[in-house]
Amino acid sequence: MGAMLPWLLLLVVGNLILIWPPLEQDATLLRWLWLFAEQTAFVLPFLLFAAGVALARKLGYSKRVRRAGAVIGISVVAASHLLGSWVAPSWNDRYLAGLGPETEDMRRFGPRTPVGITRNIRFVETNPPEEYALRAGTPHRFPPNVLRWELHAPLALAVFGVLNVFIGALAAELTVNLKRGSRRNARMAIGVLGGIAFLTCHLLAGPVEPFLRDGTMRSGVTAAWLPLGLPVAEILVFSYLVRGKRY
Incomplete structure (x- = not known):
């Protein structure tokens, strides 16, 4: 967790500091809290790569890393899902409610929690x-x-977070024999490029853009889960390379 904290502070808190005090008159503390919860929930699964690297460095390259990685990954993504799918939508709904009756239609099905979205469907x-x-x-x-x-997209993002722990651990083992500077750069490149690649797949697979472009009704469930093929492929490739390195 300590390995994730500096990046969390940089990406989330740093960004929120830039918009506080708010420039808009209606940007209250509640809106700031909503943005904090939403951005934290989004960033945490990507930062779990750093947790995987730190685990491998601390516990060595053994089965203990898998068990600890699973526990930490599931714990963090559970907190991330709670923030992103429940806390942030509830705060956003309260913020919208404070804007007056003009937001009643937007709030027709309640907060955009899984319950509200299911009601909408x-x-x-x-x-x-x-x-x-x-x-x-x-x-x-x-x-x-x-x-x-x-x-479905928040659930898929949570699964990506768990997979990202193992990608980080495998990347740490794969680069352990590099010089210190090269090792750090290689691990950062794997983590950043892997995260960007997954996010790109997530955005490209999404059904919003095709619908806005020409009304195409792409499957939302498939669009949410299909990008997970990328981190799964990373794990398979890195596992193969690590086994070859060991033996």
């Missing part, structure tokens, strides 16, 4: 609109595939 499927739309004020017209992606 059921309504849209039971009462399909004449035309789907993605305007914030008309959630009753949201495409069901986009809603399913919104529901």
Whole structure:
């Protein structure tokens, strides 16, 4: 966890400091807390790579790393999911409620928690609109595939976080014989490039852009889980390279 803290402070707290005090009159402390929870939840799975590297360095390259990595990974992504899928939407809903009656349509199905999103999906499927739309004020017209992606994407991101611990541990073992500076740079490159690649796949696979472009209704469930093929492939390749290095 200590290996993740500096990056968390840099990426999340540093960014939030830049927008506080707020430039907008309606940007209250509640909005700041919502942004903090949302950004922390998003960043944590990516930072678990650093936790995997630190675990391998501390425990050695043994089965203990797998067990500890699983415990730490699941614990962190559980906290991340709680923040991103429950706490942040609840704070955002409270913030919107404070803006007055003009936000009532946006809050029609309650906070954008899994419960609220599921309620939205059921309504849209039971009462399909004449035309789907993605305007914030008309959630009753949201495409069901986009809603399913919104529901599944946080879970897929959590799974990526757990996988990222093991990628970090494998990267640490793979680069252990490099010189100190080269080792640090190689590990950082693997972590950063792997995270960027996954995020790119996540964005490209998402159903929002195709819908906005030409109305394509791409499967939201598939779009959420398909990018996990990349970290799984990383683990398989790194495991193969590590085994070759050992033997």
